Amino acid sequence: xxxxxxDILKGLxxxxxxxxxxxxxxxxxxxxxxLFRLGTEADKAYLVMRGRIALTLPIQxxxxxxxxxxxxxxxxxxxxxxxxxxxxxxxxxxxAAISTExxxxxxxxxxxxxxxxxxVGHTVTRNLAAVIGHRLHVFQxxxxxxMQRVVEQRYS
Amino acid sequence: xxxxxxLMIMSLLAVALCAVAFAAATRDEGQPAPQPERKLxxxxxxFFAAPATKxxxxxxxxxxLVSQIERHVRLEQAAAEAYLDRxxxxxxxxxxxxPFLN
Numbered sequence: 655x656x657x658x659x660x661d662i663l664k665g666l667x668x669x670x671x672x673x674x675x676x677x678x679x680x681x682x683x684x685x686x687x688x689l690f691r692l693g694t695e696a697d698k699a700y701l702v703m704r705g706r707i708a709l710t711l712p713i714q715x716x717x718x719x720x721x722x723x724x725x726x727x728x729x730x731x732x733x734x735x736x737x738x739x740x741x742x743x744x745x746x747x748x749x750a751a752i753s754t755e756x757x758x759x760x761x762x763x764x765x766x767x768x769x770x771x772x773x774v775g776h777t778v779t780r781n782l783a784a785v786i787g788h789r790l791h792v793f794q795x796x797x798x799x800x801m802q803r804v805v806e807q808r809y810s
Numbered sequence: 811x812x813x814x815x816x817l818m819i820m821s822l823l824a825v826a827l828c829a830v831a832f833a834a835a836t837r838d839e840g841q842p843a844p845q846p847e848r849k850l851x852x853x854x855x856x857f858f859a860a861p862a863t864k865x866x867x868x869x870x871x872x873x874x875l876v877s878q879i880e881r882h883v884r885l886e887q888a889a890a891e892a893y894l895d896r897x898x899x900x901x902x903x904x905x906x907x908x909p910f911l912n
Contacts, residue, residue: 713879715872723880725887788894795890795902802903803911 658730660701662781670774675701677767678757683707683750689733690744696736698758705754707733709746726751732785737761739786882908 663671678701683689689700689707700707706728710721724746727733736744738761768775870878885906893901905911
């Protein structure tokens with residue numbers, strides 16, 4: 655168990671958090687082992703318990719394709735929320751940067767749990783929205799910075 | 811007397827031949843073709859030797875290029891996070907030490 659409070663469980667009581675964590679199926683990855691691939695169907699979300707997951711995007715370089723590291727997720731952080739949010743397709747590649755342990759939450763079990771415990775569902779969904787919203791803001795800002803530079807290069 | 815006349819005629823003939831030869835030699839010499847103006851270009855004196863011609867840059871190895879892209883992404887993410895912590899116009903367009911921007 656991670657000593658860090660998982661980001662999606664903030665605001666839950668210990669009992670609620672324990673019951674939710676019990677839904678997760680322990681999963682181990684060796685270093686460099688793939689967790690999921692961009693474009694594939696997403697039916698699970700993951701919570702990193704130990705180790706590190708590297709999120710990468712393919713980029714075309716000199717006629718070949720290279721994986722560029724975009725973000726790393728550590729213990730207590732959620733990976734693969736596309737498994738819970740439509741259209742349920744992964745939009746990044748994920749692989750273990752080092753030997754890593756995760757809890758895998760199937761969409762079906764999570765939705766069933768939320769139906770039985772709506773208050774937990776509300777809190778976890780809010781936490782998930784915060785994780786997604788933060789990434790949206792970061793990438794929106796990065797896009798705006800790049801656009802500013804493109805405009806300066808083209809029209810200055 | 812005959813000898814004197816013979817010498818005089820031969821001398822006249824020789825002078826005439828020289829005149830014809832001179833005229834033929836100078837007939838085609840017209841105006842000289844205009845030559846492009848030549849300027850003497852002097853390099854400005856300088857203290858240091860002229861810089862060597864820059865050789866064509868070898869393309870960066872792909873691994874190095876990928877690491878530069880990843881560094882750019884990390885720095886830009888950090889700059890974006892800093893902007894989100896304290897949104898100001900200056901923070902939005904702050905410059906990073908990214909190898910792609912310097």
